[in-house]
Amino acid sequence: MNLQDKVKLYRCLRKRVYEDATAGANAREHKVNQSQLENRVLNICNGASIANYQRNTPAVQSAVWAHMWQKIQYAGIRTGLASSTIASVGFYFNDWTNFDNPAWDVGESLHKNFMERTGVFSNVGRYVANEVKLNKTVKLARKYAMHLQSQAPLSFVTGNHPAANVWDIHAHLLDIGYTRDITALHLMMDLGFKVIKPDIVVTTLFFKLGWLHQHIPGLPANLTVDDLTGEGNYGGMYVYNTKQTIYKAVIDIALQIANAASQQDLRNDIDWVSNNPTRELDIFFVKFDQSLETDWGLTRTLSKEAEAGGRKLRDYFDCDFCLPAAA
Structure with a gap:
């Protein structure tokens, strides 16, 4: 998957979190949830600026x-x-x-x-x-x-x-x-430094999308999600929070996507965008996998729905501006 395809997938994920993870009992409740999510994202992104701490x-x-x-x-x-x-x-x-x-x-x-x-x-x-x-x-x-x-x-x-x-x-x-x-x-x-927090949520999503294997030469083809936490056949060789090979790759991928994504496209997708592309990307990937958080306006955990019935995660991103499932 090339960089522009990754950007398309991120746009799809971002839009689905905003549109689908904020579902309410009615249209009014949905709007309230969306507004709550927007406000939380913008406040955090505005706060994550080195200029605030100089x-x-x-x-x-x-x-x-x-x-x-x-x-x-x-x-x-x-x-x-x-x-x-x-x-x-x-x-x-x-x-x-x-x-x-x-x-x-x-x-x-x-x-x-x-x-x-x-x-x-x-x-x-x-x-x-x-x-x-x-x-x-x-x-x-x-x-x-x-x-x-x-x-x-x-x-x-x-x-x-x-x-x-x-x-x-x-x-x-x-x-x-x-x-x-x-x-x-x-x-x-x-x-406000140009990094994300490469936690187990984001690392697992990038792994399931095939991005770690694409980005890290020599990463074993039979690596599993369990290996990212040291519970697989490779022991501690590829643990997400101690091995720089893993967490630096996650950050590099995130920065490439954040830098390549058009701010105007992101605004057009959901009618708003923050002034901090890196921090915003981190939030949306995390919220895609987040358990229900009423103070964020989140009512659905999209990652669980995406993989329901054994479906592959990548097949979930098939909206009109993202890759078709077969790509």
Whole structure:
């Protein structure tokens, strides 16, 4: 499948998410759901801009920190659980200077309070008490506080590398202990760097569409979806969140599509388009596979419908501006 065919398929997927995944009991409800999805997409895309984080002000310092600690919470768990944790402990975690307190050292009082849901954390909402994530957050907060004594917040993320050098920035984040590969990319994406978050949803979709095999020379022909999570015959050789060969390919493919897609075509397809093609593409691929999310206006999981009855995923994209099923 050449690049223009991939663009057509993306346009088809985007349109189907907007038109079909927002179905309602009646036309009015459908419109409300579509408006809800549009507003969420545009707000997220507008926020994912490096320009928003260039200044060294208290507001920007707080915004960068919020992205950093919250992305750690999203790693490896359901979005709902992460969101609940962020809502419950944000009153404390949003201020990185709180973690300067030695009582956050492992085994000390505040550390125990968090893990045991006691003290200041005894009457908050539901949250996940993950010690590994907590320890990473504490160490990161202390490094961030030291950094801000003499430098701007965004350079803590970039390591003073140019914004275009995304893999140098990614390596820097890992060097300073910013958790793991995909979480670092998640942070970078939401700060406006030209990457997507190559999570298992997007990676699986690209795999099923044949794009990984097309893009990665020597990828075994008998690779399965299970291999992407280390549960197949190849063990850990092709795990989506640890092998750069896999997640870099996903990002490269996404960027090629986002750069090649005409903004005017995307606007014509559903009457609107964001100013952030890369972030928007990531959202629509994820929402194609998303479980029902009423706060996004999503009422159907299209990926399940697409593969119902053993149908191949690619055969689902057969609208008038996409490839015919037999292509």
